Amino acid sequence: MKKIKTFLVLSACMLVMNSCIDFEELEKNENKPAQVPPSLVLNGIENDMYEAPWSLGHRQNQFWCCNYNYYGTNEYWSNASFASFQSLRNIQKMESEAKRTGAPDINPYSALGKFFRAYFFVRMTQQMGDVPMTEALKGLENPTPVYDSQKEIYQQVLVWLEEANADLKKLDTENDLTLAGDFYLGNDLGQWRKAVNTFALRVLISLSEQNDDADLNVEDRFASIVNNPSEYPVMIAPKDNMQYIYNGTTNLYPTNPGNRGFDKGRYNMAQTYVKALTDLHDPRVYVTCNPAESKIAGGVDPADFAAYVGAPSGENLADMTVKAGNGEYSFANQLRYYGTTKGPEPGVLISYHELCFNIAEGINRGWVPGKTAADAEIYYKAGIAASMLFYDLKDGASVTITEPDEDAPLKTVTVSVTDYLAQPSVEYSGNNATGLSQILTQKYISLFQQSGFEAYFNYRRTGIPAFHSGPGTGNNSTIPKRWLYPTTEKNVNLDNLNDAVSSQFGAEGDNLNSELWLNQD
């Protein structure tokens, strides 16, 4: 009773003073915007999509290695992240900000939103398998979403891509110019349409082990894109690449003069990549690698492919360190990759050359009625040529080979792409297993430092090229087949996680070595 009285008296006193403070105003955080134009959100999403060259992932793609255990290893991952759901939330916000600022139901942001959804869900499902989708992204309405099967996710992804293409077609026809803030394709909806369909082919190829699934209808979809360029325009030249260009001031190439001193000696090239090149006498090795110092010191000609040696990615790290220090391994071309802040090349997300190899593979697999081995060969060679051009390699081009320490020129070689293509080992051997292997090997080479984990995903799907494993791989010297679910899900969504794990992997549980539905025969 006393308490209540006290409280009443106190409240009365407060009423008197209440007027002097504007509580409603003060609660707001005026330092940050509550509303923004959709273009600002788009900028954030596009940044989230970007995957950098020279990352840990490219060690796991077996393009290069770290031999310095203080900075890292060549071991594989454990847990993946659900961070893509943060990007997906921003996609929702981007769409609602577009609507808030007066856009109609179908607008460039909503069309790209569909593509981005497909992109981020594929990123997650490729890593882990099932993830929440239909119940996801509802905030507190559903803090513990049920997982959707990988197949359901792919079904939905294909629908989103279909719709994105159709919406973009409509908007492009209407000459809608409201897209802003797009640094990948310059707000050009036509270019986005090509990217969407090119990505759709990547997705369909990734489903090669499930090509007979009637619900997905992989082959027909693939064929209808390849055979119907007016309805499904795809990239037609390297200029269509979706890529991140480094401006050298605010966005630096990941390797640059600033970190040469750190990386020098600590990172060497990987055998899987270097050997793929040297086995085929590929001039790209002159561009991307320095010759091994001990080979040069031992009198090997810098132009001799024997001078280029990558470390087996699974090598015991202590041994790799010592060998790298002794100059037995090639380093990434120091002058090319550490010479400038702008870098020698853009960070490629989705490329024309990858598209060529995907179409070639589809044809090789017999997915495209009416297309023959000759068509496959055209795409195969176009892919190689585009990749060569990416490194400024064409007939008659000269490349100066440099040594790694002081970038001193060792030798200049003249390149013939024609001769390269004419080699029996490179010449397309037809729509057979060898031809498929050639396509996949060339695709692997062309993906060097590009497109996130695509190189690994293709290896996982096809076994080509063979990846090296050993003590340095971790995971009992085995290359994992997937990532674990994020630890946080164990805390916050355990029942649904357990259901998804047991329906996918049974007794194996959430295991790095379990096979995803995607790759099951």
Next chain:
Amino acid sequence: MNKTLLKKFNSLGPQTGRWPLLVAAWLLTVCAYAQTTVSGRILSGEDSSPLPGVNILVKGTSTGTISDADGNYSIDVPSSDATLIFSFVGYLSQEVMLAGRNSVNIVLATDARQLSEVVVTALGIEKDKSKVGYAVQEVKGEDLVKARDPNPIGNLTGKVAGLTVASSPELLGRPGVFLRGKEPLFVVDGVPIQSDTWNISADDIETYTVLKGPAASALYGSRGQYGAIQITTKRGSKDRRGFSVEFNSSNTVEDGFLAIPKVQDEYGPGDHGRYAFGDGKGSGLYDSDYDIWGPKFEGQLIPQYDGVYNPDETYITTMAGGTVYEGHIEPTPWLARGKDNLERYLRPGWLSTNNIAIAASGDKYDLRFSTSYTYQQGIVPNTQLNANNFNISAGFDFSPKVRLEANINYNKQYTDNIPDVNYGPNSMIYNITLWGGADWSMDDMRHYWQEGKEGVQQIYADYTRYNNPWFMAYEWLRGHHKTDIYGYMALKWKITEELELMGRTQINTYDILRTEKFPYSATSYGREQAKGDYREDQRNLFENNTDFMLTYTKDVTPDFNLKASLGGNIRTFVYRSSYTTTDYLNVPGWYSFSNSLNPIRSFNFEAPMGVLSAYGYIDGSYKGFLNLSVTGRVDKHSTLPIDNNQYFYPSVSLSAVISEAVQLPEVISFLKVRGSYAKVGSALTVPVIGPTPSVTQSSSTQGQNPLLQNPLGYGSTYQSPYDGPSYQNAPVYNTALLYNNQPAAFYTSTITNPELKPSFSSAWETGMDVRFLADRIGLDVTYFESLDGPGIYNLPISESSGYTSALVNGIKTQRKGWEVTATGTVLSNPDGLNWDVMVNWSTYKEVIKEIYGDAKNLDLFRQVGERYDQFWGTALVRTPDGQLIIDQTDGRPIPLTTLNGNAKRNLGHLNPDWVWSIGNKLSYKQWSLGFQFDGRVGGVIANYVQQQTFRGGRHIATVEGTMSDARYADYKGVKNMIGEGLIITSGKPELSDEGVITNMDELTFAPNQTATYLQDWISRYYNTNEGNLMSRTFVKLREVSVTYNFPSTLLTRTFIRKASVSLIGRNLLYWAEHKDIDLEQYANGETGSAIQSPTLRRYGFNLNIVF
């Protein structure tokens, strides 16, 4: 001294008014009897100063006198067998039998109980300490100004049970201050201030009163959740002349290492025994960003940083392991030129504080003016800290009923350079100890510019990652300029005998400018282009508290007193900050924003806040022995959701002075029991703030507190006191300048909550204050339990919901613990040796009580009912009996995460089991000696200095014992490290999340035979929390002071009233499991230690003179 006697002497007071009568009586008796005259001198037991005005009475008569200004007295007694009684307010009365003597000198002991009778409680309300129903402990300001710490709050270490001060080893480092494990509020003269503890002037403090629990501080509302440290400033003089002048000077040097990493100087930089300098940027052999795993110093020829460069000559160097290096630098002998580089770099620190205070008082006024200057020389060359403090307090009595009081404190801290010590190339420890080799000599680096490139290019042994320490000290300058002002004005009006009205207004403001001049050719994380920078971090806080309080005091019946009060407070607050930095410089050495190479980057932040409060209390006292106090406060807080922003915080406390009510055995002189309860909340504010929240937010930085982020990516984040809005609950976009410097927006990943309530703590405590043997032994015991929560909790939800967390009222933890203070007078002899001891001991434990809804797990490992401070750390796979499992393919131990990406191991708990101190005060005549030991016991921490010195190859153990041979083999290129442990010969181990092998029955083992390099072994073993785990137990000899009080006989003919000189020492001894770090600063559940400056002993002298 028994109680009846005390009362008797207390009752003497009024009799002094009858002096004329006494004198008359004395005059009469003079004629009547044969007289003996006794004389002598009376000194204060406190500081041996003469005591004027002491009553001297002949026992059993009315004959008496008082001592004069010099403490001398003379009295005629009827017989030489008489007994004299000496009494004086604030001192224990003493009876002395003359036994024939005619000269009696006496030292009167202070009456501790009398002096501490009044205690200042919340809002500055004074209460009789014996009636208070919660834990309060007081420390006298004057006890802390001699053997002083640079930081005023550092002086409180070990003085209060339950208060842990975690002093920082860094210049201007902010100490952690924890009461029962949480950060308390700072209050000056009844009004809260924002304090980084450096803005408090030790010389102006009368008392520190520590209100330990929320029941004590509930009247501060939401700010009083975790207790308070209340400071009462000194006021006008009590000197009979009406004024006094006091001068105090404390001067100490800091010299002699207490804790410093021990490093090896036998092997130089490099990797697996190999090193050759090319250009320091990678063209040599491990000549950039190197470890200290290079060649042994054996005088062999190796190209080095100061070798002659000869482009036309190619020198071939073959390493011990066979590696061949070709280069153009002429090899020179490889010698340990840099032995003890760190010791050669550092210099003694110096701390000098001088204070002069003038106090005056008259019939209607009291005044005090005080000014202090502190100069601290840092142990790092070219670092220092200056502080000026002005404090003025005044009181004026308009009439006996109306009094005005005011106080203002101005504090300025300034320096052109303070060092930055954390992990990174911005720190000397990083450059010299962790990653600096002994191949270069500190003395050779003193002239740090390259010839012809002065101002542009430093000289060092590496041109990639590390920096020349001298260059850093003299060119990379971090200025700190901070002005703090706080003050108040209060009017007290005694309307009637029973009713008093107080009105008070206070301001509290600071201005900070921090600058950084980052020279050309210096590099740090993220600034690898090495083109210099200039930055300014400006912060301003202003707060006003205006309050009134109406107090009613009434003796309702002779046995029942009542005091009730009603008040209100308006708190207005605004914090503004800006942060501007160049993006590299055009012109080297010109530190100006107009010299930015790329567009400057500039950020701003503003945070206004308002709080309206009403409060009241009722204190009832029955017969002085049973006391009840009820308080209540309503806060309406602008940081809370508009419909949900008003809350009531109550407290109740009860005390019973048993010894007043019941006849206790003679041995017990005082006994009080007490109990209290309070419920207090705090509302979406954060105690400290970092630099202007910058635009570096992206998806990856979400979840970090944006108010505490470092905009630079290197260096320590300077945090200033704030106590303002956290804006956690704002549905906004975070923005960042990303591609092409264009803004990108990311919607908050936290689901905000319009229903959010403050975070509550409900605490109760009970305690007992008991004294024995006429107060010679005292014991104060408190037991507390605090249920913290439901708090404001970022409830993690499945990220697939689109959000990482939802802001809810959730999570409850419980802290419970004991605090014991024991005091004892071991020896008490006015003419001889006196010895007082004080022991403080405290313990607490925090347990998870509830999370949210049905959730039983806080994370993968910690569950409801378990300790909150469990340390689940990175570790290595072991068999159940603790043997390491070795990977037979590479001879190294296997981290848990290799087998199970989620796995961690429970390595113990982070908080100490208990904290203790023992303080001693001895005095003998003019001399006194004080010393204190204190420490903490229990708990673990991962020692990061050990981790990095091991991994970098610098740890002394790598050249001692078993590692020594393996290290030499590394250098020779031979794998010789066969780690102790088992290899698995069949079966695949499966590991639970808790790091336990679950299928031991399927595995077979054999002893490990696989050799590896020591470097690779260490890089694995010591890259875990497990490998670097150390006990948090430590002991320090905290302070020692020897004081000589000049006898007044020496001073009588001077203008000096009192003088004392002290020899002082601080932090003289340190014991811990490993002494490469000083554990002092880790008192807040840190899982790992940081990089820190070495700590040193401090000693010097203190001079105190009163004029």
